[in-house]
Amino acid sequence: WASALDPQTVSSLPEAEIRRQTIIAKVITEEQQYVQDLDLIETVFIRELRLSQPPIIRLDQLEDFIKDVFGNFFELRQRNRELLNVILVRQREQVPIIQRIGDIFLGAAAEFRMVYPTYIGNLPFAEIRIKEEAETNVNFKRFLEQSSRQAGRALDMKYFICRPSERLREYPVLLEAIFKETAKGNPDADFLVEAERAMRKLNNLAQLQTFQSCMGRGPTGNWEWHDLVPKEARMNISKQEAFRQGVLWDFIKTEMIYVKDLETIETLFVQPLRKSDIIPQNRLPTFLQDVFCNFAEVYGHHRRMLYRLHEIQRDEHPFIRSISATVFDATLNWRDAYLEYIPNYPIAAFRIEDEREKNPSFKAFTDDCYRHPEARKFDILFFINRPIPRLLRYEILLKSIWEASPPNHEDEQVIPQVLKVIKDLGRATEPGVLSATRKVELWRYKATLRFEPGEHFDMDLFDDTRTLIHTGKLLRQLESGFNLTGGWTELFVLLFDKYLVMTKAREKDGVTTYHVNRHPIPLDLLSLLSSTDPPSRRTTNFFRRRTKTILPTVADHLTGVTSKGVNEPVDDNRYVFPLQLHQNGRTGGVLTFFTESAHARIEWELKLEEALGVRSVVQEVNKVFDLEILSVDIFLGRSTASDAWDKEGMFTATVTCSVPFTTSDGRKLVAIGCTEGVWIGPRNNSKSMRQVLHLNLVTQCAMLEDFGLFLVLAEGTLFAYQIEALVPTSPPSRDVARNAQKVNGNKDIEFFTTGMLGGRTLIIYMKRKGTDSVFRVLEPVIERINEKEKASGGFGRFTFGNSRSEWFRIYRDFFLPSEAFDIYFLKAKLAILCTTGFEIMDLMDFKSVTIPQRDDRRLAPWKDRLQSCKPLGMFRSSEDEFLLCYNEFGMYVDRHGDPRSQNVVVGWEGTAQRVACHPPYIVLFDPRFIEIRLIQTGRLVQIIPGDDVRCLWDGRGGGGSVPMIPPPGPDGWEKGGTQHARIHAMMRAEEPGRNMHGVQHVFELSSI
Structure with missing residues (x-):
């Protein structure tokens, strides 16, 4: 210049x-x-x-x-x-x-x-x-x-x-x-x-x-308050204020680290998982929700609080007056977010550990994340857990700020309120944490339960409402056989809110697995018989198998043993305390367990009573079917072969079948068959039943509403009646045939069925000829049915025409060299249930294939059961799978009849006599109860107890007013399924002053 x-x-x-x-x-x-x-x-x-x-x-x-x-x-x-x-x-x-x-x-x-x-x-x-x-x-x-x-x-x-x-x-x-x-x-x-x-x-x-x-990372992230404040400025304040400013700085600094860690959850874990196939896409949304829950909501609250803290720091640095108002506002806003996040941590930890064990790709991913610089050599669980210790850290920091605040400072009023909110939040999360911990414990047991290979039992342990009520050791005494344990077996028993599961614990390589010792028992079929029997002396001598009941004596009282078992004996485990339960069902009976202490028996008694009580309430609330009475006091139990009417004019006969239908004038009626004839009456009036047919030993009935026909099988003969003749409309039709048509000549029909195939309405009946099953397929002819009645020489209300029915034409005849039980109409073929299994036949060329193939090596574990059990029904469980129902179990097969890869067999609780389909459920009838399961998974959803329970109508052969069931879609049956009643049944009920054999209540299962 x-x-x-x-x-x-x-x-x-x-x-x-x-x-x-x-x-x-x-x-x-x-x-x-x-x-x-x-x-x-x-x-x-x-x-x-x-x-x-x-x-x-x-x-x-x-x-x-x-x-x-x-x-x-x-x-x-x-x-x-x-x-x-x-x-x-x-x-x-x-x-x-x-x-x-x-x-x-x-x-x-x-x-x-x-x-x-x-x-x-x-x-x-x-x-x-x-x-x-x-x-x-x-x-x-x-x-x-x-x-x-x-x-x-x-x-x-x-x-x-x-x-x-x-x-x-x-x-x-x-x-x-x-x-x-x-x-x-x-x-x-x-x-x-x-x-x-x-x-x-x-x-x-x-x-x-x-x-x-x-955000707390790198060299600058380690700066402290004194690093950014000139010495001369620090010399002008007291040591207490300098300490307070240091704690305020530490509060903001640790908040930055915390927020950055929450941000790392998104960048290091969530985003890469969303962009990859590490977790299969069909499971990814559920997995992300279970593991990360609402962390984004928690992050949002803390990001906003940190933004405000940074503003205060920039405006007031190097001497901040207070941050308590900002923190107080944040604690009030984030309460709900933490109430959701903290209780989810046990679930998140379990899902991570479980996924690491089962998914090598996820394990490799989390290991790589651990080595990432942003993770600072912390694993995924550290980041998921961060919100929990952070809440505890707030208390420490805020107390330090409060204690260092000068007299009359605003923090003296605000910080105690903040601390109270945080403590209340901690207490409020405890029930949720406890519930989640129990749920995780339940899931851990699910992961370690071991069933027999190929056996499937869906206890729905991942359901949010499922709980584990009690676990513990119980003893059972072996009935026979030489056993080194002296005739005793030790069980680890799990009492869930829906099932009692007996297992044997086995440990290998530090991992305990629980091998299911017996089919899990639904609580709906379990009852507590006795828990007060006197203790017994447990012996271990090989030649003394039985326990010896010890009645209370003076010596027993001196040693602390009483029949109630309140105190413990002073010697070793020679005394055991019996606990008797009863299981209803196919594998049921009296179950006698023993505990090693009186206290354990009392605890099991209380837990069982609690579980059974809760289950009864839950079952009532969550039932999927209710019983709608069709006939309540028309049919009494049959006392002798000759009785037909009781003293009150009520009919005494065994109800065998029923079918609903709608008349041409719109009346909704039901026909009920029994050993003495057929009754018809309104569906909504159980006391208006009237006998319309006097036939003996009626076993089946069906309606062909489109043809105006009612079919009845009685004493091996199949009869056809025009509905108008049985239930005249108003005004009555003039061209109604008063004579019934005999469909077959001899009394040799064992069963019949009706259905649609290739656009035709068909009736198929079966009669036995030696060891063969001979079938005749008939097709109703509407023109013949509507012809005017020819003169008849018979007597009575109904007479019979020729042995060969004029209303039907023969469509096909065929036979099978085995005993047949039933026929199901599939989409384009017939499924014939016989001793060899399910014979799938094409009615056009009579080519057939038997499923399942018993020589299939995949079916080896169930070969004996397939030979000994009786086929009952065949239903679509999904778009590409079927459920083959036997009287003791069900088997899932694909459309080719091959067993599916997993969960092939599901066992029933009872011995089913009949099975019916009411999508999305199958309904199984044991004489003691009705068993209702999801058809797609076999999961048990409801049990309806009863006495002498029988299925009267399984949905087939109903009138046109009963809608056809649409096939399941790609995702299986819709959750709601059909709402129309598709099943009728009866059970015996005892009524004071009535026939000692009780009243037969006829009802339909109404979907709720």
């Missing part, structure tokens, strides 16, 4: 002014160079990255990279361009001597406050981003090398992006130098002092923002 002036002018200036102007000139030159460096950032780096062909960084990632590295660079450069422009204008206005410059920098400091802290705060992240990209992108690494040479000074990108931080630190030093050379009284001195102070404060703010931006 001096070389451009007249030497005489320069020599006339004071030495201090010459030095002042020299420094000002240096400031202008450096500012010009600084702005040029900022321009190089754009031309050498940003522009080249955007215009390079081929792209150095993938185009879909380029703008994110530029934003991450350069942040608000363009705003910052604009502020410095404006500063340089103002300085140059001042230089031109005040040439040759610049009188004032402090005011320019004071104004610039205000402008810089909007951009520099943000830019500098992003630098640690920008440096990490450059390093990561250079390590993974060879093209970018080459670009950095080339760019440094292009810049001309062999300086890399890191140098250039850090120039603003370096320049901001220079401003206070330069302004201080100018101030020292400024004469007293110069108006610029005051501006320079304020500008220097503003620039230093701006530097402190930039440092603070760097600390805030690092």
Whole structure:
């Protein structure tokens, strides 16, 4: 600057002014160079990255990279361009001597406050981003090398992006130098002092923002309060206040680390799982919900609180007055989020461990995450668990702030309220945590339960309502056989809210598995018989198998043994305490267990009573079928073969079948067959039944409403009646045939069935010929049925026509060389249930195949059961699978008859006499109860107890008013299924003063 002036002018200036102007000139030159460096950032780096062909960084990632590295660079450069422009204008206005410059920098400091802290705060992240990209992108690494040479000074990108931080630190030093050379009284001195102070404060703010931006990571994340506060400032406060400021700093610092950890859950775990096939896509949404729950909601609350804390810190640093109001507001807002998240932790931990064991890809993924720098060598469980210890940490930090607060400080009022909210939150989460822990314990047992190979038993242990009520050791005494344990077996018994499961625990390689010793017992079929029998002496002698009952004596009282078993004997486990249960069902009977102490027996008694009581209530609330009475007091139990009517005029006969139908004038009726004839009456009036047919030994009935026909099988003869003749409409039809048609000639029909095949309505009946089953397929002919009645020479209300029915034509005849029990109409074929299994036949060419193939090696475990059990029904369980129902179990097969890969067999609780389908359920009839299961999984959903229970109508052969069942879709049966009643049944009920054999109640199963 001096070389451009007249030497005489320069020599006339004071030495201090010459030095002042020299420094000002240096400031202008450096500012010009600084702005040029900022321009190089754009031309050498940003522009080249955007215009390079081929792209150095993938185009879909380029703008994110530029934003991450350069942040608000363009705003910052604009502020410095404006500063340089103002300085140059001042230089031109005040040439040759610049009188004032402090005011320019004071104004610039205000402008810089909007951009520099943000830019500098992003630098640690920008440096990490450059390093990561250079390590993974060879093209970018080459670009950095080339760019440094292009810049001309062999300086890399890191140098250039850090120039603003370096320049901001220079401003206070330069302004201080100018101030020292400024004469007293110069108006610029005051501006320079304020500008220097503003620039230093701006530097402190930039440092603070760097600390805030690092979120507890890297070297700057370790800064403490005293690292950013000048010593002279710290000397002006008390030690107690310095301690308090340190704790406030620690609160914000640890909150930053916590929020960053919650953010890491999203970036390190959730996003990669969503973008990959590590977890199968059909399970991924449930897995993410179970593991991560509502962590995003928790993160949102803490991100907002941290944002406000950062604002307070920037506004009040280095001395923060209070953060308690902000924390109090946050604790009130996040309560619901924590009430959901914390109780879910046991579930999350279990799902992670379980997935790691079963899914090698997930195990490898979590191991890789553990080694990731962001994880800091913490595993996924650490991050999932973070919210729980953080709540406890709040109490410690807030108490420290409270204790260090000066008298009458606002924190004395607010912090106790915050602490109370946090403690209340902790207490409020305890029931949920306990419930989740029990649920996880239940799931762990599910994972370790072992059934016989191929056996499937769905106890629905993943259901949210399932609970484990009690577990423990029980003893059972072996009935026979030589046993080294002295005739005793030790069981580990699990009492769930729905099942009692007896297992034998086995340990291998530190892992305990529980092998199911006996079919799990539904609580609906279990009752407690006795828990007060006197204790017995347990013997271990090989030749003394039985326990000896010990009646209470004086000696027993002295040793503490009583029949009630309140106290324990003082000697070893020679005494055992019996506990008797009764199981209803096919494998049921009296079950006698023994406990090794009186206390254990009492505990089992209480837990069993609790479980049975709760189950009874839950079953009533969650039942899927209810009983709608069709006939309540028409049919009494049969006492003798000759009785037909009792003293009250009520009929005594065995009900055998029923079918609903709708008349042409819209009346909804039901026909009920019994050993003495057929009754018909309204469905909604159980006392209006009237006998319409006097036939003996009626076993089956069916309606063909489209043809106006009613079919009855009685004493081996199949009869056909016109419905109008049985139940005349008003006005009655004139062309109704009064004579019944005999469908067969001899009394040799064992069963018949009706259905649709190929668009035809068919009736198929079977008669036995030696060991063969002979079938005749008939088709009703509507024209013949509607013909006027021919003259008949019979007597009575109904007479019989020719032995060969005029209303039907013979469609097919065929036979099977085995005993047949029933026929089911499939979509295009017939399923004939016989001694060999399920014979699937094409009625057009009579080609057939038997399923399942008993020589299939996959069926080896059930070969004996397949030979000994009777087929009862065949139903679609899904779009591509069928459930073959036998009297003791069901088997899932595909459309080719091959057993499916998993969960092939599901066992019934009872011995089914009949089975019916009411999608999405199958209904099994044991004489003691009705068993209702989901057809797709075999899961037991309801048991209806009864006496002499029988199925009267299984949904086939009903009138046209009973809608056809649509086939299941790709996802199986719709949850609701059909709502129309499709099943009739009866059970015997004892009524005081009535026949000792009880009343036969006829009812339909109504879907709820």
